Amino acid sequence: MSTSTATVAAAPGGLNLVGRQLPRAAFPAIGAGAVAVTVVLYVLAPITSRIQFVLIAGALYLIGQTVASIAVEGSRRATDRGVTTLVYLAFLLAVIPLVAVLASVISKGAQRVDVDFLTHSMRNIGARDAGGGIYHALIGTLEQIALASLFAVPFSLLVAIYLVEYGRGRISRTISFFVDVLTGLPSVIAGLFILAFYILALERKPTGFAGALALTILMIPVVVRSAEEMLKLVPNDLREASYALGVSRWRTIVKVVIPTALPGIITGVMLAVARVAGETAPLLLTIFGTDSINFNPFSGPQSALPLYIYSQAGQPQQVAIDRAWGAALTLIVLVMLLNAAARLVARLTRVR
Amino acid sequence: MSSEPDGPRKGSSRNDTTVAAAKSASSSDGARVKPADALFKNLTRSAGLGLLALIAAIAAFLVLEATDALSANTGNFLTTTEWFPNGSPPVFGVAALLFGTLLTAVIAMVIAVPVAVGIALFITVYAPRRLATPLAFVVDLLAAVPSVIFGLWGLIVLVPRMEGVQKFLTDYFGWIPLFATDNGVVGRSIFVASVVLAIMILPIVAALSREVFLQVPTAHREAALALGATRWEMIRTAVLPYGRPGVISASMLGLGRAMGETIAVALVLPASFDISWQVLSPAGNTIAANVANGFAEANDVGRGALIASGLVLFVVTMIVNMIARAIIARRREFSGAAA
Incomplete structure (x- = not known):
């Protein structure tokens, strides 16, 4: 992917305290590349799930970033960047089910909840009948x-x-x-x-x-x-x-x-x-x-x-x-x- | 009121000084222990003893109501995999159920613990300080969602969506016995149940890990950074070694919670009674889920059999929880001076 965009951060003659770093623009580029490759995979291979899309894109981004970082910044910083990405992904992974659960409950529940639903019981209502309440x-x-x-x-x-x-x-x-x-x-x-x-x-x-x-x-x-x-x-x-x-x-x-x-x-x-x-x-x-x-x-x-x-x-x-x-x-x-x-x-x- | 106790911060000894003061005060003016005082003390103590009696009663009544069914059982309760307690003669055993309970809980732990540790690190090390509290609240919110709602969501929303993931796993990793399947993939499986369980135990493991990571002395972290460590190296050398016992016991508590979870598993798993390592097959059952599924049609022996299986679950979760608490307790003694 976009390894070639790396630049040398050290100013000529200056004291280099930071070492060679990936430019900020590299990360969105890697991300876009990862998503693009995933889209191509979707077209070529029979994948259907959105969960898989997120997982594959995430994995590709991780690989691309690590490769780029090893090439430019060395393995220590590459590991550090890799772990940072993983930790952010872990947090995202926890938020996804929360949002998914709340979204389905709210969107599907709101269609059903009304005054009638809240004030009626299930008496004389069979499983197949519409109506009834809680x-x-x-x-x-x-x-x-x-x-x-x-x-x-x-x-x-x-x-x-x-x-x-x-x-x-x-x-x-x-x-x-x-x-x-x-x-x-x-x-x-x-x-x-x-x-x-x-x-x-x-x-x-x-x-x-x-x-x-x-x-x-x-x-x-x-x-x-x-x-x-x-x-x-x-x-x-x-x-x-x-x-x-x-x-x-x-x-x-x-x-x-x-x-x-x-x-x-x-x-x-x-x-x-x-x-x-x-x-x-x-x-x-x-x-x-x-x-x-x-x-x-x-x-x-x-x-x-x-x-x-x-x-x-x-x-x-x-x-x-x-x-x-x-x-x-x-x-x-x-x-x-x-x-x-x-x-x-x-x-x-x-x-x- | 300040949130920190003002007295000497040594836990129990704080109260000892009070007690000593009170005792010396009362003994100085003769033996005048007021009856109301003694009454109140005995009242609180009997409540405490009542709690012990409650635990004893739980064990005693589970045993009592299980014995009739166990003596009517024509199979070996611990090794039989069948579950026909309502038949005549009744045959039932807890082997397959216990296997399913342990398998789903362990897979859930394997999925949840790395993510939970990641969340805990994110909140304690990576997130901007101002965002840390609200983000922790978001994760805690996950713990507030009732388990039956996770079950409903798992059954209606997650199962159809996980079908593709499971097909992918069995197509490409089917050579691993765990991911092989003889009966095809229909969505409901041990694997999906474990994913739902993992989501449910995530907030607990994350919250407890976060607590121990917060206790890592700042000096340790700063020392690592001052020596030129990257952030990950600081975590690996300072945060993780310090927090390891806490993370282990948090995982054990999560394991105990996953083993006892009932309704979500009962909704997601198709009930079956065989021991199979194929986690993607539409099969599997757990002790708790079997109680929920089998209770409606159980006769007297059937109820006794369910109570007997509950006794097994009670013992297993108690052992797991005790191990977890023992690890925490040892840690507390160890870190008491450092905190």
Whole structure:
């Protein structure tokens, strides 16, 4: 390719600190060459995918740049340039799926989401029928994550307080270790546990409550860890000042430490809620799903957005898949709103 | 409030001083431990112990509900590849499922880790400082997308597009046993499932690697550059050796996450129960995906069988996670003084 455009950077007689470098214009030229060769390949060979186009063009650019750089600048700098290109490509490679996922969800979901879709259930609507909506699933998801937060937050907060304020020695280390174990617990295992414990051993019917219990297990380690971090950030001076005034230990924790750490704790809780709102596997095993609206999480099966997406996506009809995209858009908006709110809380309360 | 603790920055010892102060304060005016104080302490401690009980209960109830099915099983649970727990007599084994679980997770890790390390290097070393935080946020955004949406996208959007890539791989690299295929290429395969998993574990591995790369002492990096190293040589001699344990444990955590991922795999993989290294063939299954796919038609023995397979997954992911945590913990002791 364009190796011949190399110039000698050293001024005659001057002190050469930089060495011979490729001119800036060489890189767009190599890039254009790489794309051109790829286009030629496309015409000659039966390649169809856009993913391949990007990969081949990227590889060709890397080869061209390395060859040019070795010829002009030497192998050390050529390696450096090669790695730089690879690192930029790696970042690009991460952004592509994000953009692709968001683009398909938004473009395909927006065609389906409207007021009718948000306010109707799937009752009396077969898989092949158009129409139907996600109202029942939306209610289920909101009730389940509310219940799960209600169970998980106080419990996790107590565990975090124990670990930061009281815990020392073996028990505390063991608890801390098992919080990590719980962090790595696959979500489907949480579902299987509630299935084994609540539905099979206690012989209860699957309800939204059972789903909320499974989500609770998934929320606990996330909330404990973030609350722990936030409690650790509370300056010791505050605690000592409170003790010096004769305030007892537990009142210090409740009245001084927790209020100071509260914004951070709220952020952590919201991120945890956002995480469990998208969980499907535990709900599949615990709430069973229904096509009708069920406001009561304590009796009868409920639906949930992720479960709705899963069941609609598994069907061959295009109308069902369209419904899945519509629900996916709603779910992603819900999760992103929770994330944004969490970051907003963190930002608004940070300055002090 | 400042974001840095003001006290001496030695982790746990910070609290010890508080405790000592509180103890001496209470002991000086006699043995006056307030009942409310003791109550609150016991409340928090019982919550902590409750967490331990929860883990024990998870293991206990999985074992309890699996035993009936395991005793009804006419095959060997660990070596049988078939999965007919609803038949009479029931025959099922976890061998093929476990194989698929490990294979998809390992391929996902092989794809994701180099890219994740690249992203972490990009954010910590290459990106302009002002852009680093927003770019890190973009990668974190990937972690916020629910797994069922990755599954939907993988099934509807990615599978048709990956068909060409897979045909290319099997046409030109089919002589490698891994890329050979007896049943042709239809899109849904272990390989595509691994690509979806790789995308899903990418943000976790990238975020953890980024954390360790940020901890590399600036003096190390500047020393390398001052000796005339290029940027890559600086990374190779200063950043990577320092960050290696962190990257390894991040990869292990990603591996654990990939093994437990359920819905995305259940949507992308066609369920089949055989052990095959042909990653491009339309076949394969994982423990977690099998739970999602097989649950609806499972009878009593079937549910027990799924719970038993879940127990295997629980043990395997726990081992992987423990190894990862052990590496991190050793690192923390090691770098505590340097930080």
